[in-house]
Amino acid sequence: MLELKNLEIELSKKLIINNLSTKFDQGINIVIGPNGAGKSTLLKSIAGLIKYSGSIKFDGTELSNKTNVRSSEVAYLPQNLVIPNQMTAAEYVLLGRTRHQSFFSYEDKVDRDSVNTSLQSVGADNLIDRFVSELSGGELRRVALARTLSQESPVLLLDEPTEGLDIGAQVEVLRLIQKVSKENGLIIVLVLHDLNLAARFGQLFYVFSNGTIIRKGDSEDIFETEILSEVYNTQIIIEKSKAGLNIYSE
Amino acid sequence: MIQRSISVALIFTLLLFGCSNTTTELEDSSSSQDETNRIISLDPSSTEILYAIGAGDRVIAVDSYSDYPTEAPSDSNLDAFNPDLEVILNLDPDLVILGFSESGLAEDLADQEIEYLELPTANSLEQMYSHISELGLATEQIDEAAALVAEIRKNVSDAKEELNVEGLKVYHEVGSDNSGFYTNHSGTFTGDIYTELGFENIVLEEEVVNGLVDAEVILDKNPDLIVTNSDDFAASPDEISNRPGWEKISAVENTRLISVDTTTSSRSGPRIIEFIDSIVKANESVSSNTN
Amino acid sequence: MINNNLAKYLLCLLGLICVMLFAISFGSVSIDIDKIIIHLLNQFPGISLNSNLTDTEISILNQIRLPRVFLAGLVGAALSLSGATYQGAFKNDLADPYLLGVASGAGLGATISIVFGVHSLANSVPATTFFSFIGALLAVVMVVSFARFAGKDSSNLLLAGVAVAAFLTAIQTYMLQANRDSIVQVYIWILGGLSTSGWDEVLLIAPYVLICGVPLIMLGKYLDVLRVGDTEAKSLGINPTKIRLTVVLFATLLTAAAVSVSGLISFVGLIVPHTVRIVFGSSYKSLLIYSVIIGSAFLILADVGSRILVSSQLPIGVVTAGIGAPFFIFILATRNNHA
Numbered sequence: 001m002l003e004l005k006n007l008e009i010e011l012s013k014k015l016i017i018n019n020l021s022t023k024f025d026q027g028i029n030i031v032i033g034p035n036g037a038g039k040s041t042l043l044k045s046i047a048g049l050i051k052y053s054g055s056i057k058f059d060g061t062e063l064s065n066k067t068n069v070r071s072s073e074v075a076y077l078p079q080n081l082v083i084p085n086q087m088t089a090a091e092y093v094l095l096g097r098t099r100h101q102s103f104f105s106y107e108d109k110v111d112r113d114s115v116n117t118s119l120q121s122v123g124a125d126n127l128i129d130r131f132v133s134e135l136s137g138g139e140l141r142r143v144a145l146a147r148t149l150s151q152e153s154p155v156l157l158l159d160e161p162t163e164g165l166d167i168g169a170q171v172e173v174l175r176l177i178q179k180v181s182k183e184n185g186l187i188i189v190l191v192l193h194d195l196n197l198a199a200r201f202g203q204l205f206y207v208f209s210n211g212t213i214i215r216k217g218d219s220e221d222i223f224e225t226e227i228l229s230e231v232y233n234t235q236i237i238i239e240k241s242k243a244g245l246n247i248y249s250e
Numbered sequence: 251m252i253q254r255s256i257s258v259a260l261i262f263t264l265l266l267f268g269c270s271n272t273t274t275e276l277e278d279s280s281s282s283q284d285e286t287n288r289i290i291s292l293d294p295s296s297t298e299i300l301y302a303i304g305a306g307d308r309v310i311a312v313d314s315y316s317d318y319p320t321e322a323p324s325d326s327n328l329d330a331f332n333p334d335l336e337v338i339l340n341l342d343p344d345l346v347i348l349g350f351s352e353s354g355l356a357e358d359l360a361d362q363e364i365e366y367l368e369l370p371t372a373n374s375l376e377q378m379y380s381h382i383s384e385l386g387l388a389t390e391q392i393d394e395a396a397a398l399v400a401e402i403r404k405n406v407s408d409a410k411e412e413l414n415v416e417g418l419k420v421y422h423e424v425g426s427d428n429s430g431f432y433t434n435h436s437g438t439f440t441g442d443i444y445t446e447l448g449f450e451n452i453v454l455e456e457e458v459v460n461g462l463v464d465a466e467v468i469l470d471k472n473p474d475l476i477v478t479n480s481d482d483f484a485a486s487p488d489e490i491s492n493r494p495g496w497e498k499i500s501a502v503e504n505t506r507l508i509s510v511d512t513t514t515s516s517r518s519g520p521r522i523i524e525f526i527d528s529i530v531k532a533n534e535s536v537s538s539n540t541n
Numbered sequence: 542m543i544n545n546n547l548a549k550y551l552l553c554l555l556g557l558i559c560v561m562l563f564a565i566s567f568g569s570v571s572i573d574i575d576k577i578i579i580h581l582l583n584q585f586p587g588i589s590l591n592s593n594l595t596d597t598e599i600s601i602l603n604q605i606r607l608p609r610v611f612l613a614g615l616v617g618a619a620l621s622l623s624g625a626t627y628q629g630a631f632k633n634d635l636a637d638p639y640l641l642g643v644a645s646g647a648g649l650g651a652t653i654s655i656v657f658g659v660h661s662l663a664n665s666v667p668a669t670t671f672f673s674f675i676g677a678l679l680a681v682v683m684v685v686s687f688a689r690f691a692g693k694d695s696s697n698l699l700l701a702g703v704a705v706a707a708f709l710t711a712i713q714t715y716m717l718q719a720n721r722d723s724i725v726q727v728y729i730w731i732l733g734g735l736s737t738s739g740w741d742e743v744l745l746i747a748p749y750v751l752i753c754g755v756p757l758i759m760l761g762k763y764l765d766v767l768r769v770g771d772t773e774a775k776s777l778g779i780n781p782t783k784i785r786l787t788v789v790l791f792a793t794l795l796t797a798a799a800v801s802v803s804g805l806i807s808f809v810g811l812i813v814p815h816t817v818r819i820v821f822g823s824s825y826k827s828l829l830i831y832s833v834i835i836g837s838a839f840l841i842l843a844d845v846g847s848r849i850l851v852s853s854q855l856p857i858g859v860v861t862a863g864i865g866a867p868f869f870i871f872i873l874a875t876r877n878n879h880a
Contacts, residue, residue, distance in 0.1 A: 047775075047776050048775070048776075049772060049775055049776060067775055067778055067779060067780050068778040068779065069778075070778070071775075071776060071777055071778030072778070074776075075776070076773075076776040077773075077776075078772055078773060078776075081769075081773070082768075082769045082770035082772075082773060084768035084769055084823075085768075085823060086818070086822060086823035087765075087768060087823065087824070091765070091824055092769075095765065095766050095769065095777050096777060098762070098763075098766055098777050098778050098779060099777070099778035101762070103759060104759060106762065106826060151777070151778075427726075427729060427736075428729055428730075428734035428736040428856075429734070429736070464568070464569040465605050466568045466569040466570045466601050466605055466606075467569045467570065469570070469597050469600055469601050469605070470569075470570045470597055470601070472597065482658075493738065493739070494604040494608075494738060494739020494740065494741075495600040495601065495603065495604025495605050495739060496600075496604075497600075498596050498597060498600045
């Protein structure tokens with residue numbers, strides 16, 4: 001379990017995160033809320049990329065300040081991935097093994113096996129020798145996911161993992177995340193702006209507004225017209241059908 | 251006017267060239283004294299020669315590099331390589347001696363109808379002897395010039411006998427930089443002195459590229475005697491001996507390295523006698539060294 | 542991945558040895574190459590064959606040719622490794638080892654020692670070597686200090702480098718202007734040269750190549766992590782700023798040592814890593830090692846070129862630029878074959 005207590009982050013004299021306390025469990029946890037509210041900042045702080053005050057504990061132990069240790073506790077993918085030149089998918093995924101290697105050694109069989117396994121579990125082993133700069137958006141996301149898997153951390157933070165993908169690829173990536181979550185028992189925290197996708201793929205939802213989590217619950221609890229309309233400051237309409245929820249704004 | 255005096259001088263030079271001990275029987279200096287009372291010398295070698303042949307009292311100005319004899323009236327405005335025509339005109343000379351002829355000054359002087367004598371750098375003793383004769387002719391000190399030539403010739407042959415080196419290999423280093431070593435090779439004035447003294451220059455003119463010679467060549471030729479200049483640009487005998495790889499050279503093994511004065515060893519003037527004396531003495535003292 | 546490369550590394554190393562042999566066989570005095578090979582084998586303990594070399598030839602080989610080839614190799618390795626490192630640290634393929642003021646600092650140091658006529662210091666270290674080394678290091682200290690005022694962003698480092706370089710070059714120009722006799726000597730130093738006085742210069746630079754080269758090669762894998770940007774790199778477990786500073790520190794020390802013995806030889810730190818990238822790929826783990834090997838060979842060959850191409854010795858900086866640049870264009874043009 002990932003527990004956040006009294007988290008506070010101030011950026012440019014503004015309190016982006018204001019006394020936030022919450023818990024994340026195994027499974028797919030989706031943080032929703034309006035743009036610029038601070039959702040990305042929240043993920044970054046858990047990843048240790050931004051300074052914060054307060055406590056973040058995994059299974060009772062405070063997360064480390066040292067980046068190399070932190071990276072074994074938490075894996076993170078930003079909204080916009082940097083695409084390096086002339087790097088194969090294998091090398092890209094291998095980067096996830098950095099903290100597993102000592103200063104003096106290069107990769108060993110364990111690392112290579114991890115790379116292969118990770119790529120297989122995301123269904124991207126056919127891409128192993130392709131340059132990441134030549135992959136499609138969806139393929140890149142899959143390979144990036146493989147990289148986080150090779151880090152072998154119990155917590156996975158994904159900021160808008162469907163960013164820039166077409167609708168088919170979006171669903172594909174989210175299905176993959178579901179599969180990965182089940183197979184590895186990870187705590188996954190996603191930021192998604194697409195409420196329909198969120199409703200479809202998430203297990204627990206966290207509504208983020210004004211610097212804190214104002215509501216936490218499952219699909220029934222969260223996807224209520226009044227709650228969402230107030231958060232998003234617009235009239236939200238939710239239609240329930242056998243296929244699922246259809247959420248849109250007026 | 252100018253062409254005539256030059257050609258006369260040339261004819262006499264040719265005459266002098268073949269003989270080693272002649273004096274000329276021309277009009278004595280007093281009759282045409284009026285012609286050259288005001289002499290400017292823009293060539294350090296010529297300055298020294300002028301004073302040695304007795305024409306020094308008529309020298310009114312010399313260039314900034316003419317540092318000997320000390321009483322020579324050195325004018326800092328006269329640069330041997332970049333002479334100022336105005337300064338020269340101002341001095342109202344009868345005769346201007348030029349050593350470095352690329353400045354275009356010769357044409358300017360001709361235009362101004364000022365008599366001049368161009369003496370390009372001597373690369374051999376014989377060339378120096380002919381310069382001395384030309385200067386003697388131009389300043390009406392013909393006998394004195396001939397005497398000076400004779401004195402130097404005798405000094406050279408006496409020194410050669412005393413040295414008795416018979417083809418001893420010599421390497422005279424002037425300086426060095428990143429690209430190699432600068433040396434007085436066989437085609438230089440100093441190199442010619444060594445040849446006349448009986449030495450063998452290890453570096454021939456043909457082997458030098460851009461004035462530089464390679465360390466490998468020096469090692470390969472294995473000189474018996476190493477001479478170095480005493481100025482800051484050149485290395486000291488110790489520095490040369492300590493060069494890695496040079497230990498096996500005959501001169502270094504037998505500690506036959508000598509240091510000589512830079513100016514007297516390279517300036518084509520009467521003080522080469524001092525240089526030659528220093529070579530004789532130094533060679534004497536090191537020839538007993540053997541390791 | 543490194544195991545796959547082992548065979549390639551060994552092949553390149555073999556190529557380097559061939560290049561060294563070729564270079565050693567060059568000189569004003571011709572020495573047969575088979576005698577040279579036997580002589581070199583004799584240097585290994587336990588081998589004692591008759592090389593039939595004269596004492597003079599042995600002197601020439603041991604004191605003139607071998608040190609020069611080793612110096613060229615070490616300087617080439619140093620500059621290439623530094624260049625590749627800077628390119629990784631700044632994620633900029635055009636970064637070269639002289640970027641952070643090293644060139645201008647070294648140039649000013651050399652100028653000061655030449656203008657004030659300082660001769661050699663203790664331990665037969667020539668003054669220009671010492672002063673240019675100190676100058677290079679001081680320049681980088683200036684750059685890093687200035688950059689700290691502005692924040693740890695790497696572009697600030699580059700900007701500070703430009704400013705410091707301009708400042709130091711201005712001082713150098715002023716000094717030369719006031720001491721024109723020294724201009725030629727300073728210019729010759731700047732153009733770069735690999736003249737050796739026995740093994741002195743080699744022994745001066747060798748420790749730096751080892752002390753800086755080994756850590757740099759080990760840090761190579763972190764440069765690969767930097768390729769996905771600072772944010773992701775941090776999430777993958779490294780401290781980008783610390784890595785960057787550490788790596789730049791070692792690379793700068795390495796460059797300063799190289800420049801102090803060889804002057805400012807241009808292009809090596811740019812061309813060699815680029816060429817290696819095109820031929821062997823962009824992973825810094827292998828790039829750094831290849832840069833060392835290929836960089837060595839490159840400068841050794843350039844040095845041979847400087848000795849034979851024109852009748853007199855060409856400053857090696859001219860050779861590296863003149864030969865390296867068109868060669869690089871050729872590589873670029875035939876690049877289509879690669880992915």
